[in-house]
Amino acid sequence: MTGGILALPVDILLVVVSYIPVESVLCLLQTCRGFHALGSTDYVWHTIGTDSLPLDIPPDLDCRRLSGQTLHRAWVKGLRLERNWSTEAYNPRQLSQIKNSDEYIVIQTQFLSSDWLVTLARAPSISSLCLSIWNVTFPGREYRYAYMEIPHASKFSAATRKGGTEAVVAVVLDAYTRTTNVNVYSVCLDKDQDPFILATFHQAGRIASLSDGTPGELRVRDNIVMISVAHFGDVFSPPTYTFLAFNVDTQTHLTLRAKLPEHFTHVQFRLFPHHLVIAGLKLHERLALQTYDFTAAKAALARPRYLASENDADHDLLGPCLAEDTTDEVPSDSDFSLSDGFIRNGMPAITALVFHATAVSALTRHGTASVFSFPAEVNSHCPAGMGAMPIHVFRTPTSAASDIVCLGRTGYRCVWLERRWDTDIFTLMKASFPSRDSKTAFVERLLPPTFTLPFLASSIQSMSFEESTGRISLGLHTGQLYLLDL
């Protein structure tokens, strides 16, 4: 029988493979030698898209540049994690404490990949903070790879570049002075580094703006660092925003202005190779995402500093708004989180999770949360004039607020800390938000009730999440740092 199927030309078999679920492809490859041989070719794995499940492969890389064997392994791992993830009361594989003895309050943590973790913690000398990069490849054997004290640091953002061999870390200083000061560092990520020698942070640049404005979101992508700055005219009008960009390689600075809708608040942004996506609440009741062409700005940033003209500080450099997606009404007290996003069909794809419940209204009735996927699909459920409908809606308990929401890069998985105001109980939650087929969202406690954490969940101060491997970092008030492997 299989001999019959195998007699078909290979390109037909590949078309067949592209239509069946990956789980079935994996089963098929085990049925006989012929299929096994087919499964060892790169073609099969390049035919299977990689955007239906978060896989542990480098982000934004064309998957056709990876070998079939690498993709095969990534799928097997990804599907195993998916099975565990969507099991209720599933016991995590490992919880390990990272030894960072002499610090207080871990203010922020961020995974660069599943191998590297960056943390910002208060140092023993109160006015200083310490920025660390940890090698977390082997659970239980994590160690500090690089370390630096930075006075007046308040938050950071980091990303890897050059195929994961270098990290760029940008740090906001003096966030409370209404001027913007960002120091940018680079660190070489060398896997052969002696674990007993600390790697160094090299100063790679600085963003300083003397004009009055409150620094907002900070992001790093490849060699570009960007920070949003909110300018408040008078107390009655909503702020206006500028975006300061800096290229680490050329040392060129730019100030970008976007023509944002009036009364646009809670502004966040995401940077992509050719696009800038700016999100915010329109008149407080619709979430809007605007996608701008970033090519001209990127080209200007790629010119060496001495060639960049003074007039580049111009909104013209930000190309036209290519697309605007607006959601249907969301309650005015909503709080939203965005995924980092990825590129699908040449355009940025972003997921937003909106919790509609703040302390006051949540005391008396259960809340709801909605998940939106952008670009929004316009279909019969979404008549013209109405905004995009959520792809998932789920209930949140009465008197609950959601703190520290970590949406995975693709927006498929999410973890957050839920706080009950009535009982003051904190619970770690997990969810998956499938975008395809009409599967429903899966929302559960992250840990089974029988699993006891060696600390109080209420002492969690910061969290980050690597969705393709199911790793979660937990930074505590007490300075302790934990890694949870699901």
Ligand SMILES: *[C@@H]1O[C@H](CO)[C@@H](O)[C@H](O)[C@H]1NC(C)=O
């Ligand atoms: C899934 O759970 C099983 C059983 O706890 C564990 O052995 C396995 O390593 C987990 N797999 C992944 C990929 O997380």
Ligand SMILES: *[C@@H]1O[C@H](CO)[C@@H](O)[C@H](O)[C@H]1NC(C)=O
């Ligand atoms: C982390 O350290 C281990 C042991 O020194 C090493 O084998 C591993 O390659 C390092 N991880 C990375 C991503 O460099």
